[in-house]
Amino acid sequence: MKAVLDGIEFEGTPEEFSEFLKTYRQSVKGSDSETTPHIVYENKPENYENKPEKNTNPREWYMHLDFLPNAREFVESLYYYKPEHGGSSLALLILTTGKQYTLRSVGNKAKCDSGSMVEVIQRSINAGCQIDIDNSRVTAGALSRARKVKYVKDGQENFISVTPDTKVRYVSLGTVERAEQVAKESRKSFAAKSKKPREISTGSPPITKIIHR
Numbered sequence: 001m002k003a004v005l006d007g008i009e010f011e012g013t014p015e016e017f018s019e020f021l022k023t024y025r026q027s028v029k030g031s032d033s034e035t036t037p038h039i040v041y042e043n044k045p046e047n048y049e050n051k052p053e054k055n056t057n058p059r060e061w062y063m064h065l066d067f068l069p070n071a072r073e074f075v076e077s078l079y080y081y082k083p084e085h086g087g088s089s090l091a092l093l094i095l096t097t098g099k100q101y102t103l104r105s106v107g108n109k110a111k112c113d114s115g116s117m118v119e120v121i122q123r124s125i126n127a128g129c130q131i132d133i134d135n136s137r138v139t140a141g142a143l144s145r146a147r148k149v150k151y152v153k154d155g156q157e158n159f160i161s162v163t164p165d166t167k168v169r170y171v172s173l174g175t176v177e178r179a180e181q182v183a184k185e186s187r188k189s190f191a192a193k194s195k196k197p198r199e200i201s202t203g204s205p206p207i208t209k210i211i212h213r
Contacts, residue, residue, distance in 0.1 A: 062094060068173055071096035077179035078127055080187075086111050091120050095170050100132070104164035114164050115147070121162055122149045125210070127182045128174025132211045133160055134167040151210045160210060171211070 062083065075096065076082060079089035091110035095101065103117040112120070124131065135143060138161075146161035162168075 062090065065094070065097045067093070068096050068098050068170060070176065071173065073176050074127075074173045074179050077176045078123060078183050080183070088112060088116050088120050088123075091117060092124065095120070095124075095168065096173060098170055100134070100167050100169040102165055102167050103162060107164065117164070118147045118149060118162055121168065123182060123186065124170070124174075125149060125151050127179045130171040130211075132169040132171055133162065134169075135161065135163070137167070138163050138165050153210065158210070 071093065075089055075093045078092065081087060081089050083090040083093040087110060091106050091112045094106050094109060103114070103121075106112070107114065107117045121131065121133075138146075142163050142165070143161045146163040146166075148159040148161050150157055150159055152158070
């Protein structure tokens with residue numbers, strides 16, 4: 001493919017031209033001119049268009065965050081789909097930064113509904129994560145209608161409500177081995193539910209520490 005870019009002749013493949021165009025734009029970045037470069041094609045390949053390069057992974061912003069140790073491996077062990085695909089695995093990866101978030105804010109970033117966010121918290125507990133759950137600013141009415149997650153403390157099963165406005169902070173993660181086990185149990189449970197319309201128990205979550213106010 002041949003092209004003339006603002007008087008500069010160029011010959012190469014579409015991929016090489018895209019790289020050249022990227023370099024050219026960077027070289028003129030900061031100049032007073034905001035006009036689009038004038039490009040004339042010769043032997044233009046079929047279906048090739050002069051479009052700005054698109055980010056093939058629009059959710060890659062999260063890669064610039066700082067995470068708890070082994071966060072990526074833990075998340076990919078607990079979920080089949082990688083965070084790049086969005087959904088629950090991306091929501092969990094965001095939470096493994098160890099910063100405090102509301103479930104609503106994380107759900108919006110990862111494109112998860114409230115039910116999926118509750119599932120993320122429950123699966124994390126089952127995998128041995130230590131989570132600070134703060135309902136101090138959630139109204140009593142909202143808590144009474146909220147979904148609950150189960151955890152074990154001092155050998156006893158306990159439940160705590162979580163709403164979209166619940167604040168959570170991951171203090172530590174479970175082991176990769178436990179995450180793999182929970183993921184396997186979840187797949188078995190899903191397969192069994194798909195065959196028969198009955199509830200399948202995957203057992204109680206391991207003893208873990210839930211801090212709540």
